[in-house]
Amino acid sequence: IVVGxxxxxxxxxxxxxxxxxxxxxxxxxxxxxxxxxKLLLFGAMLLLAAAxxxxxxxxxxxxxxxxDTATAIRSLRISLAVETGCASAILA
Incomplete structure (x- = not known):
């Protein structure tokens, strides 16, 4: 609803x-x-959130x-860092 x-x-x-x-x-x-x-970055954020x-x-x-959590946590951290970078770029 919010995205809409x-x-x-x-x-x-x-x-x-x-x-x-x-x-x-x-x-x-x-x-x-x-x-x-901004729309492309927002789309990337939605794709990362779905992933x-x-x-x-x-x-x-x-x-x-x-x-064994090291690999899974690393992947999750990278994804969240990229998503945060996209959000920062949108706000900038």
Whole structure:
């Protein structure tokens, strides 16, 4: 729901700032380029979050059960660091 609200509010904001007559210049203006970069970073964050949830977390649970957590924790830390970097770049 939150991601959907972000998309809708972003589209409304772009509509207000760019307007329907200048939609063609959206990807050539500074605003459009920054918006595109932020959307790509946000997409990367969503992919990393999905990887954490469906791949890395189960791997960590299996590693804990087996008694070997070093590799799983390392993968999870790297993924979280990249996700945090994306969030920092979006906010910057």
């Amino acid at each position: 609200l972000l998309i809708v509010s972003g589209l409304i904001n772009a509509w207000i700032l760019i307007g329907p007559t200048r939609l063609g210049s959206l990807f050539t203006s500074l605003y459009g380029l920054l918006l595109t970069a 954490n949830r469906f791949r890395l977390t189960p791997r960590l649970a299996a590693a804990i059960a087996a008694g």
